[in-house]
Amino acid sequence: MAQVTLKGNPINTNGNLPEKGSQAPGFQLTNTSLETVSLNDYKGKKVILNIFPSVDTGTCAASVRQFNKKASEHPDTVVLCISRDLPFAMARFCGAEGLDNVVSLSDFKTGQFGKDYGLEFTDGPLQNLLSRAVVVIDESGKVAYTEQVAETVDEPNYTSALEAVS
Structure with a gap:
């Protein structure tokens, strides 16, 4: 279990991010066309997982915009x-913002992604939502980089994440 903060108040996740060098856990998520998407759909590509509680918050929206730009x-x-x-x-x-360089996926159906990646909040006001994190997966499906953002209202380290795919 990882502990992070939300505006300085401790909150917990159900586990820890996958370790660097480990095989990334597979997943099935829902895209904006309500189709099921899996990690296997991106086999052979470098993948950045930009994970966050809700796009309707300022920090989450900023991370989507920044990763779209980069x-x-x-x-x-x-x-x-x-x-x-x-x-x-x-x-x-994404439509209102004109963001078309990122893929939006939802864990709303089962919550299994959050459980498997150790990112589901287990307490606090964001309970059952996903903790802010970045996971980079290489072309072979191995975890190349992870960041569990310590303070939920802070943005992730974009530079380090993008260096992991360079």
Whole structure:
């Protein structure tokens, strides 16, 4: 279990991020067209998982915008923005913002992604949502980089994540 903070108040997740060098856990998530997407769909590509509680918060929205901007500089990399938001909310946000370099995916159906990646909040006001984190997966499906953001209202370290795919 990892402990992070939300505006300085401790909250816990159900586990820890996968270790660097380990095989990334598979997943099935829902895209904005309500289709099921799996990690296998991105086999052979570098994948950045931008994980956050809700796109309807300032920090989460900023991370999606920032990764959308940076993704165009890495054509061999796909950025998956993952939350428990409904796919409709994610489609609305990305459509209104003109964000088309990232893929929005939702863990709303089962919550299994959050459990398998150790990111489901187990207490506090965000209970059952996903903790802010970044996981980079290499072309062979191995975890190349992880960041569990210690303070939920802070943005992730974009530079370190993007260096992991360079």
